[in-house]
Amino acid sequence: MSGAEAIAPATEEEVAAAVAAAAAAGEPLAIEGNATKRAMLRPVQAARRLTLAGLTGITLYRPQELVIAARAGTPLPEIEAALAEKGQHLIAEPPDFRGLFGAEAPATLGGTVAANLSGPRRIASGAMRDHVIGIRAVNGRGEVFRSGGRVLKNVTGLDLCKLLTGAHGTLGVLTEITLKVLPAPEASGSLAVRVPDLAAGVRALCAGLGSPYGVSGAALLPEGVPEHGLAGPVALLRIEDFADSVAYRLGRLRGELAPHGAATPLEEAASRALWRAVRDAVPLGAAPEEAVWRVSVRPTAGPDVAAALRAAFGARLLLDWGGGLVWAAGPATAEAHEAVVRAAREAGGSFLLFRAPEPLRAAVAVMPEEPPPLAAIARRVKAVMDPAGVLNPGRMRAGF
Amino acid sequence: MVRLPEPKTEILARREEIVAALRRLVPGGPLGEGVISEPLRLRPYETDGLTAYRQPPLAVVLPSSTEEVAAVLRYCHENGIRVVPRGAGTSLSGGALPLADAVVLGLMRLNRILEVDYANRLAVVEAGVTNLGITREVEGEGFFYAPDPSSQLACMIGGNVGMNSGGAHCLKYGVTANNLLGVKLVTIEGEVVEIGGGHLDPAGYDWLGLITGSEGQLGVVTEVTVRILRAAEGARAMLAAFRSNEVAGAAVDAIIGSGIIPVALEFMDRPAIHACEAFAQAGYPLDAEAMLIIEVEGSEEEQDRLLGRIREICARFDPISLRVAQTAEESLAIWKGRKGAFGAVGRISPDYLCMDGTIPTGELPHVLRRIGEMSRDYGLQVANIFHAGDGNLHPLIMFDANDPESVRRAEAFGADILTLCVEVGGCLTGEHGVGVEKRDLMRAQFTEAELRQQRALKSAFDPQWLLNPAKVFPLEDAPVPARAA
Numbered sequence: 059m060s061g062a063e064a065i066a067p068a069t070e071e072e073v074a075a076a077v078a079a080a081a082a083a084g085e086p087l088a089i090e091g092n093a094t095k096r097a098m099l100r101p102v103q104a105a106r107r108l109t110l111a112g113l114t115g116i117t118l119y120r121p122q123e124l125v126i127a128a129r130a131g132t133p134l135p136e137i138e139a140a141l142a143e144k145g146q147h148l149i150a151e152p153p154d155f156r157g158l159f160g161a162e163a164p165a166t167l168g169g170t171v172a173a174n175l176s177g178p179r180r181i182a183s184g185a186m187r188d189h190v191i192g193i194r195a196v197n198g199r200g201e202v203f204r205s206g207g208r209v210l211k212n213v214t215g216l217d218l219c220k221l222l223t224g225a226h227g228t229l230g231v232l233t234e235i236t237l238k239v240l241p242a243p244e245a246s247g248s249l250a251v252r253v254p255d256l257a258a259g260v261r262a263l264c265a266g267l268g269s270p271y272g273v274s275g276a277a278l279l280p281e282g283v284p285e286h287g288l289a290g291p292v293a294l295l296r297i298e299d300f301a302d303s304v305a306y307r308l309g310r311l312r313g314e315l316a317p318h319g320a321a322t323p324l325e326e327a328a329s330r331a332l333w334r335a336v337r338d339a340v341p342l343g344a345a346p347e348e349a350v351w352r353v354s355v356r357p358t359a360g361p362d363v364a365a366a367l368r369a370a371f372g373a374r375l376l377l378d379w380g381g382g383l384v385w386a387a388g389p390a391t392a393e394a395h396e397a398v399v400r401a402a403r404e405a406g407g408s409f410l411l412f413r414a415p416e417p418l419r420a421a422v423a424v425m426p427e428e429p430p431p432l433a434a435i436a437r438r439v440k441a442v443m444d445p446a447g448v449l450n451p452g453r454m455r456a457g458f
Numbered sequence: 459m460v461r462l463p464e465p466k467t468e469i470l471a472r473r474e475e476i477v478a479a480l481r482r483l484v485p486g487g488p489l490g491e492g493v494i495s496e497p498l499r500l501r502p503y504e505t506d507g508l509t510a511y512r513q514p515p516l517a518v519v520l521p522s523s524t525e526e527v528a529a530v531l532r533y534c535h536e537n538g539i540r541v542v543p544r545g546a547g548t549s550l551s552g553g554a555l556p557l558a559d560a561v562v563l564g565l566m567r568l569n570r571i572l573e574v575d576y577a578n579r580l581a582v583v584e585a586g587v588t589n590l591g592i593t594r595e596v597e598g599e600g601f602f603y604a605p606d607p608s609s610q611l612a613c614m615i616g617g618n619v620g621m622n623s624g625g626a627h628c629l630k631y632g633v634t635a636n637n638l639l640g641v642k643l644v645t646i647e648g649e650v651v652e653i654g655g656g657h658l659d660p661a662g663y664d665w666l667g668l669i670t671g672s673e674g675q676l677g678v679v680t681e682v683t684v685r686i687l688r689a690a691e692g693a694r695a696m697l698a699a700f701r702s703n704e705v706a707g708a709a710v711d712a713i714i715g716s717g718i719i720p721v722a723l724e725f726m727d728r729p730a731i732h733a734c735e736a737f738a739q740a741g742y743p744l745d746a747e748a749m750l751i752i753e754v755e756g757s758e759e760e761q762d763r764l765l766g767r768i769r770e771i772c773a774r775f776d777p778i779s780l781r782v783a784q785t786a787e788e789s790l791a792i793w794k795g796r797k798g799a800f801g802a803v804g805r806i807s808p809d810y811l812c813m814d815g816t817i818p819t820g821e822l823p824h825v826l827r828r829i830g831e832m833s834r835d836y837g838l839q840v841a842n843i844f845h846a847g848d849g850n851l852h853p854l855i856m857f858d859a860n861d862p863e864s865v866r867r868a869e870a871f872g873a874d875i876l877t878l879c880v881e882v883g884g885c886l887t888g889e890h891g892v893g894v895e896k897r898d899l900m901r902a903q904f905t906e907a908e909l910r911q912q913r914a915l916k917s918a919f920d921p922q923w924l925l926n927p928a929k930v931f932p933l934e935d936a937p938v939p940a941r942a943a
């Protein structure tokens with residue numbers, strides 16, 4: 059598919075025209091930004107690619123109003139740099155999965171929103187979907203539409219910002235996105251707590267997240283942090299705030315976590331580097347030929363999921379979001395996938411086959427099936443947004 | 459006045475049979491009968507927080523379980539009967555206003571707290587649990603449910619989901635949508651579906667996000683999984699009063715520009731200050747044109763540091779007064795006037811309309827100036843309360859409900875304000891919802907194609923438009939003839 063013919067519009071009107079033409083001809087399109095996540099989810103059944111990489115640029119930035127808007131193809135680093143210049147940042151801490159996907163170009167804003175990708179701060183401050191306050195998009199009929207706007211509070215009409223965020227381009231082609239942003243904290247620091255096992259680690263994370271100190275990152279590294287001489291498992295907790303508050307809160311947190319294990323404070327630079335690695339799933343150490351899954355469960359169920367996946371296929375693991383996000387890497391086989399599906403189901407959670415060689419992605423359900431009444435609604439919603447079925451067909455599920 | 463769709467005469471004619479059938483499905487229990495149909499007992503349900511509009515329903519049904527809700531919806535679906543879901547009925551946009559041929563589906567008897575899980579920081583509650591009821595349940599352990607609408611003593615979590623409600627503290631903690639993990643939803647066909655659960659960001663379409671704020675258009679929520687948060691060590695407020703709206707607005711920009719995000723940042727204009735002071739004697743400065751209430755959180759030392767920084771910033775804007783609370787009691791005193799704002803305005807004026815637009819915060823001085831001009835043109839007083847950090851503006855328009863001309867002018871004034879909000883880059887409603895009140899203004903914000911698409915999405919959930927019809931979307935579009943109510 060990477061060899062498929064590409065349409066590269068330079069404006070929103072051209073996107074609309076391309077989609078309208080595709081709908082009229084009944085010819086599906088694979089919707090892409092910089093195509094960094096092509097190996098994610100199911101392979102799209104389309105002869106042609108529609109790339110948004112040509113729609114770039116920040117269209118509005120009002121630091122005092124905490125909003126930024128940019129065209130969908132704008133590279134994320136460009137947005138992050140503009141924000142950093144004014145001392146602000148993206149709240150959901152979106153990851154940089156170039157390493158994981160073996161991509162060269164950086165992710166675009168549109169792709170990151172379409173996949174609803176959030177980093178460690180998700181546990182404290184919300185997901186990408188929580189901060190998308192406005193969108194412009196093209197539906198499968200080739201019509202431009204908007205939802206939300208450029209203000210932080212808006213309940214006018216149905217929230218299509220949330221519907222399209224995480225819909226992986228199957229309900230509309232995002233052309234412009236407006237995000238809520240926040241001042242970047244002045245300082246940050248972490249505690250690395252050596253714990254006897256994963257269950258104890260998640261207890262430490264829960265204690266931290268249940269404390270009044272505003273923990274903004276809570277991850278568990280089964281292999282520890284070799285670069286700091288810390289053998290695993292290590293529970294990692296972060297505080298971000300004004301410098302004096304970070305010092306105070308880390309001190310209090312250390313006291314509160316004492317029963318859970320010995321805590322090593324990590325100063326700012328080391329803490330930042332480590333959280334960047336967690337954000338990008340580097341400690342998972344997934345080999346190129348392996349599959350990578352994400353399982354989302356209640357945090358206290360994380361250790362059981364982890365144990366089940368270790369037992370089933372010797373999974374390598376990384377837990378984030380207080381233990382509720384279990385990253386697993388292992389052989390790209392149907393058996394391993396089935397073990398993930400089972401573990402997620404038993405824990406009452408959700409799973410995503412995040413990355414895999416094409417044969418596996420094409421063969422299995424990459425996310426849980428919906429209950430029949432919801433599946434019926436989903437089909438009708440898809441028919442409303444994309445009646446000809448030309449937007450990323452098959453990417454999420456067969457037919458979607 | 460608002461127009462409601464023509465009642466279906468065949469439904470009105472079958473009233474007794476429908477009531478009898480509903481009684482069989484929802485017999486009631488210790489809390490009383492399950493169906494109300496006597497005209498006198500329907501009175502409390504004929505309006506909501508937007509009391510200007512009244513319409514008794516066909517009947518009120520009060521189920522006590524998800525199964526009963528499902529049975530009622532299945533029956534209504536099979537018989538083409540319209541359904542108006544209702545929580546506490548505090549909607550300020552007429553979201554829970556009945557229709558003559560509709561069954562009001564009251565959720566207040568689904569009032570159980572099903573699970574509190576402190577380790578995972580969540581609670582599973584039924585839709586009729588009040589907003590404050592959740593915090594009351596968990597505050598003993600130091601936790602709280604963050605969105606705090608002023609109506610939190612009465613309003614219910616199902617209604618909060620319906621409206622995606624906010625509150626004074628959503629600048630830091632977000633609105634309802636940002637504090638949910640899952641819902642149990644009953645479709646109009648009576649099917650029960652679990653959406654989300656105890657985990658974050660399940661794969662697939664974000665149904666939870668679409669349903670939140672959908673104003674009862676897509677299904678009936680019977681259970682909600684909410685995030686609960688550990689409260690900060692403490693919180694304290696300060697008050698800053700300025701000579702003009704412009705200057706106060708600039709101070710807000712400077713605070714945010716300094717990197718401080720207070721947990722609350724409330725703005726009151728001169729009429730609001732005067733009304734609240736007369737009502738609550740909170741010691742507000744009556745010579746000020748604008749006043750800010752700013753609250754921060756943390757340990758005592760952290761509060762001191764943050765309030766000190768904010769005080770320094772405000773001092774650069776030639777304030778009329780700056781008052782930093784030294785204790786929790788002083789903090790309460792500062793909030794007292796603001797929290798009583800609705801009662802305060804109610805004392806000055808027999809009736810008032812609480813508007814709810816959002817504007818880019820930088821537009822505040824311009825918008826307040828225009829509202830002042832409109833107030834003179836319409837001959838109606840207005841007081842402005844503003845969640846300054848997030849741009850959510852609440853003009854309270856004072857009028858006399860017994861004078862039809864006053865009512866007409868108040869509605870027109872309100873519509874002009876909301877149109878102005880859209881013109882300056884904002885929106886019609888920040889937290890109260892569209893309901894019937896702003897339904898016909900939707901064209902000011904959306905194109906025909908956008909409205910058609912939203913309506914089609916509603917149809918994907920509710921093909922016959924039985925769920926809370928005549929709300930949210932301009933009535934002219936509805937597939938039924940219209941009449942004046």
Ligand SMILES: Cc1cc2nc3c(=O)[nH]c(=O)nc-3n(C[C@H](O)[C@H](O)[C@H](O)COP(=O)(O)OP(=O)(O)OC[C@H]3O[C@@H](n4cnc5c(N)ncnc54)[C@H](O)[C@@H]3O)c2cc1C
Nearest residue numbers: 545546547548549553607608614616617620624674679889
């Ligand atoms: C004095 C006062 C102050 C207020 N302050 C605020 C404030 O600060 N912030 C704010 O956001 N709002 C505020 N409101 C508005 C109102 O309280 C909120 O909109 C609230 O969420 C409504 O809850 P409710 O239980 O009363 O719902 P209702 O008014 O009964 O219903 C609201 C809407 O939700 C639908 N609905 C209700 N329950 C369900 C359900 N279980 N499933 C599906 N749909 C359902 C209804 O059909 C209706 O459309 C205030 C209102 C008053 C009167």
